[in-house]
Amino acid sequence: MENKPPGEDVEKVVALNADTTSQMDWSAILTQLAETQDKKLYITLFRHFAPKVKAYIIRLGLVETTAEELMQETMLTVWRKAHLYNRSKAAASTWIFTLARNQSIDWMRRQKYPEYELEEWTPDPDDSDRGEQSVTADRMARAVQSLPENQAQVIYMSFYEGRSHSEISSRLGIPLGSVKSRLRLASEKLKTIWRAEV
Amino acid sequence: MNIRHHLDEATLMSYAAGSLSQAMALVAACHLSMCPECRARAQASESIGGMLLEGLDPVDISDDALDAVLAAIDKEPEVVEIIREPVRTESDVPMPLADYIGGSLDTIEWKRIVPGVWYYDLPCHTKGVSRLLRIAPGKAMLPHTHDGNELTLVLRGSFSDEIGRFAAGDIADLDDQIEHQPLVDSEEDCICLVATDAPLKFTTLLGRIMQPVTGF
Ligand SMILES: [Zn+2]
Numbered sequence: 001m002e003n004k005p006p007g008e009d010v011e012k013v014v015a016l017n018a019d020t021t022s023q024m025d026w027s028a029i030l031t032q033l034a035e036t037q038d039k040k041l042y043i044t045l046f047r048h049f050a051p052k053v054k055a056y057i058i059r060l061g062l063v064e065t066t067a068e069e070l071m072q073e074t075m076l077t078v079w080r081k082a083h084l085y086n087r088s089k090a091a092a093s094t095w096i097f098t099l100a101r102n103q104s105i106d107w108m109r110r111q112k113y114p115e116y117e118l119e120e121w122t123p124d125p126d127d128s129d130r131g132e133q134s135v136t137a138d139r140m141a142r143a144v145q146s147l148p149e150n151q152a153q154v155i156y157m158s159f160y161e162g163r164s165h166s167e168i169s170s171r172l173g174i175p176l177g178s179v180k181s182r183l184r185l186a187s188e189k190l191k192t193i194w195r196a197e198v
Numbered sequence: 199m200n201i202r203h204h205l206d207e208a209t210l211m212s213y214a215a216g217s218l219s220q221a222m223a224l225v226a227a228c229h230l231s232m233c234p235e236c237r238a239r240a241q242a243s244e245s246i247g248g249m250l251l252e253g254l255d256p257v258d259i260s261d262d263a264l265d266a267v268l269a270a271i272d273k274e275p276e277v278v279e280i281i282r283e284p285v286r287t288e289s290d291v292p293m294p295l296a297d298y299i300g301g302s303l304d305t306i307e308w309k310r311i312v313p314g315v316w317y318y319d320l321p322c323h324t325k326g327v328s329r330l331l332r333i334a335p336g337k338a339m340l341p342h343t344h345d346g347n348e349l350t351l352v353l354r355g356s357f358s359d360e361i362g363r364f365a366a367g368d369i370a371d372l373d374d375q376i377e378h379q380p381l382v383d384s385e386e387d388c389i390c391l392v393a394t395d396a397p398l399k400f401t402t403l404l405g406r407i408m409q410p411v412t413g414f
Contacts, residue, residue, distance in 0.1 A: 039268070046264055051256030058257060068260055075267050080274065089241060094248025101216040101247065111323050113216060114223045114294040116230035116237060141253050158215035159250050164222075165212060165373075166346045166395055176346065176373055180208035187207050191242045 024048070026092035034082040042079060045092070050075050053100045059160045060104050070107055074100045105162075143193045151186035154179060201233050203361075203368040209347070210236065214243035221328030221393035224320070225349040228292035228391060229369045290353050290366065295391060298322075299330070303354060303389055308332055315339070326394035333357070333388050338381045346396035348372045350380070355388030357381060 026048065033041040054071040058064065077099050085095055105113040144152060157163045157171070165183075169176045205213075205226060212218045213226040230237050260266075289301045298320050299306060308316035314334035322328035326346065330353075333339060339357075349371055356365040357380040364370055364380070372378065382388040 039271075042271075043264065043268075046267065049251075050259050050263060052251055052254045054259050055254040055257040056251055059254075068263065071259065072263055072267050072270075076270050079267075079271050091245060091248050093252040094241075094245045097247040097251040098244055100251070105216050109220055109323055111220055112297065114220070114227035114297075116227045116240065116294065141249055144249070144253075155211075155246070155250075158212055158217045159247055162215065162217045164217050164219060164395055165208065180206065180373065183208040183211045184206075187211050187243065187246075190246055191239075 027087040030078075030082060030085050030092040030095070031087050034085055037082075045078065046075055049078070049093075049096050053096065056097070056100055056160070057104050060108075060162050062104065062108070066107070070100075070103050074103045077103065143190050147186055147189060151182050151189075154182045155186050155190075158183065199232060199367045200365075201235070201367040203364055203370060204233065205229055205236050205239075205369055206371040207239075209349070209371050210239055210243050211246075214240055214247055216247075219322075219324045219326060219393070219395050221320070221322045221324040221326055222347065222349055222395055224294055224298070224322060224328065225351050225369070225391050225393045227294040229351050229367070231292045231294060232367045292353075295353075303330075306330065306332075322393075324393075326396050328393050329391075331390045331392055333382045333390075335382050335385055335387065338379050346373070346394060348394045349392070351391045353389045353391060355382060355384035355386045357388050357390075358383050 026045065029041055029045055032038070033045065050071055053074050054067050057067040057070050057074075062070065074096070078096060081099070085092070090098075102113045102115065144155065147155070153172075154168055157168050163171070165176055165179045168179045172179070209218070209222070209226060213223055213230075218226060230240055289296075289303075291299065291301055291303060299318075306318050308318055310316050314337035316332040318330040318332075320328045320330065331339065333355075335355075349369060350364070351369045352364050352366050354366055356363060358364070359370070359378045359380040361370065361372075361378065363383070365384075370378075370380075
């Protein structure tokens with residue numbers, strides 16, 4: 001990953017596939033899986049997420065065989081931890097993203113990525129009408145497309161390449177402060193949309 | 199806990215992205231475990247990760263991947279409903295830090311730098327600094343600037359610097375724009391968890407003399 005020119009794939013971020021997310025309510029399926037341990041539901045989730053999880057891990061700079069292995073570990077963790085999933089806190093894609101992120105970092109650093117404490121898990125009485133998280137993903141995809149390119153670039157370098165502020169700063173040849181202000185601006189725009197949806 | 203100083207948005211985004219160094223991520227996770235406000239912000243940042251994952255073009259996976267995972271699932275013990283009871287002890291050690299030092303700040307084997315200032319280095323695989331600092335009332339941390347970011351989370355006691363007053367739970371999230379000299383103003387020793395992503399640059403002669411000793 002070190003030889004990759006900075007922000008090489010920025011166009012691909014901008015070309016996010018905005019309509020893949022709208023058909024299925026993955027958060028509902030994951031919730032149902034937690035309740036029923038139904039393998040058919042698991043297979044549906046696997047078919048959708050496994051190839052994306054592997055794509056994410058490859059983007060972090062890991063070789064194909066390692067990415068395959070870590071993807072399988074991540075998907076096994078989806079099964080193992082499904083009972084901890086709480087759709088009122090996160091969309092299925094968000095929850096699976098954090099599992100894949102932690103799995104990859106733990107492997108790369110040989111050290112556990114520090115996680116914040118899980119909040120007390122309480123069943124949400126209004127769970128039945130919470131289908132909006134999948135809509136959020138769709139709206140967010142469009143939101144990233146609308147970011148100025150230099151903001152999309154720092155989002156991309158952070159999330160897809162795992163680069164720190166100082167790494168981004170030296171790769172792009174801009175001051176650390178500029179990296180941080182671009183991230184803040186991008187975050188502000190994306191979160192405004194996120195909040196409007198939730 | 200009345201927290202007044204929070205994580206910078208840029209730090210939160212990188213925490214969510216998984217791109218903070220181990221040491222910085224540890225301090226961020228500790229603040230998050232103490233601060234509901236930043237926790238909500240972190241969840242929003244992580245949703246950006248979820249959206250990016252959802253937007254990725256799928257790649258080929260091995261033909262027997264699903265079978266392999268299903269076989270592994272069959273070997274799993276029956277899934278039991280575990281409702282995680284967050285451990286609520288009287289300890290002032292946040293959960294993520296307990297993985298490194300156990301449950302107490304009172305059993306740490308401190309090393310003295312100068313009278314009234316002690317440190318303990320954490321076994322973080324990281325480029326910058328990852329340490330606990332313990333500073334006596336009325337003493338100051340050595341003045342310094344930094345090339346990168348610096349996170350300082352107060353675990354016990356309090357300090358004041360050019361920016362304000364920091365008590366337990368407060369985090370100073372600073373970058374290279376700032377030269378500061380925190381002064382401990384609590385009656386008890388102030389204990390902080392500190393991480394930097396680059397070595398510190400001390401701005402006084404004493405600091406420069408101490409630098410090789412402290413390994414900053
Ligand atoms: Zn906070």
